[in-house]
Amino acid sequence: MKVLELRASGFRNLETLRFSPCGGLNAVTGENAQGKTNLLEAMWLFTGGRSFRGARDQELVRAGAQEARLSLTFFSGGREQRAELTLRGGARQAVLNGVPKRGMAELIGRFCAVVFSPEHLSLVKGGPAERRAFLDSALCQAKPSYAIAYARYRRTLNQRNALLKDIARHPELEDTLPIWDDRLCRSGAVLIRERHAYLERFAPRASAHYAGIAHGREELRLTYEPSCGGDMAESLRRALREDIRFGHTSVGPHRDDIGIEIGGMAARLYASQGQQRSAVLAMKLAEAAVLAEACGEEPVVFLDDVLSELDGSRQLYLLSSLSGRQSFLTGCELPPRALGGTAARFLVRGGAVSPAEAAPDEAEPAGAPGEALKEAAAPEANEPATAPGEPPEAAELPGQAPDEAPAETGEAPQSPADGEAPGGTPEESAAAPEAGEAETAPGESPEAAEAPVRAPDEAEPAGAPGEAPEPPAPGIPEICEI
Numbered sequence: 001m002k003v004l005e006l007r008a009s010g011f012r013n014l015e016t017l018r019f020s021p022c023g024g025l026n027a028v029t030g031e032n033a034q035g036k037t038n039l040l041e042a043m044w045l046f047t048g049g050r051s052f053r054g055a056r057d058q059e060l061v062r063a064g065a066q067e068a069r070l071s072l073t074f075f076s077g078g079r080e081q082r083a084e085l086t087l088r089g090g091a092r093q094a095v096l097n098g099v100p101k102r103g104m105a106e107l108i109g110r111f112c113a114v115v116f117s118p119e120h121l122s123l124v125k126g127g128p129a130e131r132r133a134f135l136d137s138a139l140c141q142a143k144p145s146y147a148i149a150y151a152r153y154r155r156t157l158n159q160r161n162a163l164l165k166d167i168a169r170h171p172e173l174e175d176t177l178p179i180w181d182d183r184l185c186r187s188g189a190v191l192i193r194e195r196h197a198y199l200e201r202f203a204p205r206a207s208a209h210y211a212g213i214a215h216g217r218e219e220l221r222l223t224y225e226p227s228c229g230g231d232m233a234e235s236l237r238r239a240l241r242e243d244i245r246f247g248h249t250s251v252g253p254h255r256d257d258i259g260i261e262i263g264g265m266a267a268r269l270y271a272s273q274g275q276q277r278s279a280v281l282a283m284k285l286a287e288a289a290v291l292a293e294a295c296g297e298e299p300v301v302f303l304d305d306v307l308s309e310l311d312g313s314r315q316l317y318l319l320s321s322l323s324g325r326q327s328f329l330t331g332c333e334l335p336p337r338a339l340g341g342t343a344a345r346f347l348v349r350g351g352a353v354s355p356a357e358a359a360p361d362e363a364e365p366a367g368a369p370g371e372a373l374k375e376a377a378a379p380e381a382n383e384p385a386t387a388p389g390e391p392p393e394a395a396e397l398p399g400q401a402p403d404e405a406p407a408e409t410g411e412a413p414q415s416p417a418d419g420e421a422p423g424g425t426p427e428e429s430a431a432a433p434e435a436g437e438a439e440t441a442p443g444e445s446p447e448a449a450e451a452p453v454r455a456p457d458e459a460e461p462a463g464a465p466g467e468a469p470e471p472p473a474p475g476i477p478e479i480c481e482i
């Protein structure tokens with residue numbers, strides 16, 4: 001999975017641009033408020049997810065503009081593909097390989113990525129809803145059918161909650177409750193089962209990454225914490241009187257949590273800033289690993305402003321674990337020695353993106369990212385679980401959890417209708433890559449066709465058409481607009 005080109009117009013503060021990153025590490029620097037995060041956000045939207053900053057779509061359109069247009073050319077499933085996105089009046093329109101899509105959910109699984117942004121630190125210290133959202137989003141990418149099960153559960157939950165409120169006024173309606181309880185238990189069981197299965201794959205990888213990042217100083221332990229012990233139907237029955245009183249359902253997967261312990265202590269209460277950051281990074285790296293397995297391709301990795309707070313050896317671990325993937329790192333300054341000689345550098349200034357050369361005095365050795373740091377870092381007694389420079393056995397990080405409605409207020413999820421294949425229609429999957437496609441995407445404003453911004457010393461991005469095709473993506477990943 002590789003981004004070949006992003007085009008944007010009318011998106012936040014970004015100038016109309018064509019941005020062609022390299023297939024490896026892309027270092028994006030610039031002063032504060034210049035548009036670095038906006039650049040990542042523009043690419044991220046093609047996962048089908050919402051803004052990883054929690055922004056509403058209206059906020060993504062440049063102030064004073066009617067619409068934002070984005071187009072992403074990417075290499076996946078052994079071929080070049082193109083997705084287009086128009087944001088207008090709070091709605092999104094998506095086109096994939098020339099075929100208009102009914103909703104963003106149909107993009108899910110086509111372009112897979114993981115993102116770390118400073119907001120994600122709340123995964124450790126924040127409330128259970130944030131951890132559930134992380135888990136649900138990760139699952140939607142790794143297993144698209146989960147999105148359907150999730151939507152079904154949320155819908156049933158909303159209906160049950162509405163009924164609970166009505167029962168307070170019309171007690172006779174209580175007779176109809178067992179129907180909803182039964183449906184809720186059945187759809188809830190799917191969520192609980194899938195979450196357990198996901199954690200079985202995810203948790204050991206996250207622990208291994210944490211050990212690598214923290215040099216084995218303490219252990220990260222993740223466990224699924226259900227709100228009902230074993231029998232959901234029985235838990236619903238026990239909570240019924242209270243639930244009618246408050247008009248909401250107090251037990252079920254919408255109340256479950258992921259327990260995070262570091263060194264045997266609850267991270268939410270005791271973790272230091274550095275431990276939180278390390279834990280979130282480890283979780284993101286693990287999420288990417290599971291996603292890579294599920295979709296048969298490495299997801300693209302977006303790391304927004306992550307390096308500045310990490311010490312040298314943690315930077316080393318992180319950068320070495322990016323090997324083999326296309327990744328984007330932003331920061332006001334990025335430690336030149338950490339990046340190695342192969343990173344493509346870009347400067348963002350006033351919403352414009354331009355190639356940037358390494359400063360002459362940086363005198364970087366050629367080599368993989370992290371190599372220089374590796375030499376600089378004192379050899380540690382406890383080496384990272386993965387040798388520096390090697391891709392970690394468990395991959396990377398990612399995905400943003402879909403903004404989940406507050407536990408009980410029960411916002412109706414926007415997700416594929418029941419029975420709808422989240423990965424897109426068969427005819428679309430069969431859509432041939434547009435052979436003689438026009439230079440400018442259909443409907444795209446002509447200004448967008450500017451001279452592309454290319455990685456300085458890269459004629460053709462890795463993974464470009466004509467190269468050995470990557471293995472087709474068997475699974476379907478995705479991040480979900482639930």
Ligand code: ATP
Binds near residue numbers: 011032035062
């Ligand atoms: P930092 O280093 O502080 O994280 P950044 O380079 O990542 O900065 P961005 O978050 O990408 O900065 O934001 C860049 C600018 O985009 C900000 O000044 C912000 O006000 C502006 N901006 C955000 N949304 C819009 C919009 N809809 N229209 C116009 N400008 C916007």
Ligand code: MG
Binds near residue numbers: 036038304305
């Ligand atoms: Mg930023």
